[in-house]
Amino acid sequence: MTATTLDTRPTTGGRIVVENLTHAFDDLEVLHDFTLDIAPGEFVSFVGKSGCGKSTLLNILAGLLTPTSGKVEISRAEVASKLPRRAYITQDDRLLPWRTAVQNVALPLELHGVGKRDRLARAHDLLDRVGLADFARRRPSELSGGMRQRVSIAQALVYGPAVLLMDEPFGALDAWTRESLHELLLGVQAELGTTTVLVTHDVVEALALSDRVVTLAPRPGRLLGEYVLPASPRPRTHRDLQRGEFADLHDRIRTDLGFHSEDRP
């Protein structure tokens, strides 16, 4: 088999166009007439109550689930490689326990026939970027939860996907690890230009990271509000988010989600 050539040029993020998406599991309508356009390189977060269809929407965007009706298109100007265009990170890492960190990161490249030298060089580069150069030969059981999630981020970004989809990726981590991963993710995402969609329960996390926050209403899941955040250095700090415009957006988003704004932490 001839090895696939690895295109290491910076990624052009994909545009995601979702039109009139509706999905039902048997007679339970989970998503209703959902329409959204996400620009290349944009970072969009979905927030909404448990059960409002966020994971279902992400599974559809990932191509794992076919919607009942409507369409999803992911395009990028420059489709240079045969590698998959969408990467998906969930709360539980999906690392293979018998493989080392670098072998896990290189796995998507291996599955697509990239030669050993190329794939290991690229995997080491990504591990370096996520601060795990010294842990390349460790197995997942020898790494902390935060380290494993960093390996997952490196694995997701190793082939320069046009789109990165994340479902509560930081939910199980402590506040310090979370914040360091926020910085790491934004750094790598900005550098590679990857369009990013994050599902989170945490309004503060969405406000700290995103260009735009989308709120979903439950039963059936539908788009409730869209909030474009003012451009400012990210991750935005707790202090940034307590100031004027962000505090106001925080209140509006919480009101959408059914919280009382005076209870805001």
Ligand SMILES: Nc1ncnc2c1ncn2[C@@H]1O[C@H](COP(=O)(O)OP(=O)(O)OP(=O)(O)O)[C@@H](O)[C@H]1O
């Ligand atoms: N495979 C499935 N078969 C049947 N019903 C499903 C399936 N997957 C999800 N559902 C239902 O669809 C609805 C939306 O689920 P989904 O997991 O998308 O919500 P969510 O917003 O991601 O929830 P959470 O925040 O709790 O993860 C729920 O009522 C759930 O029971």
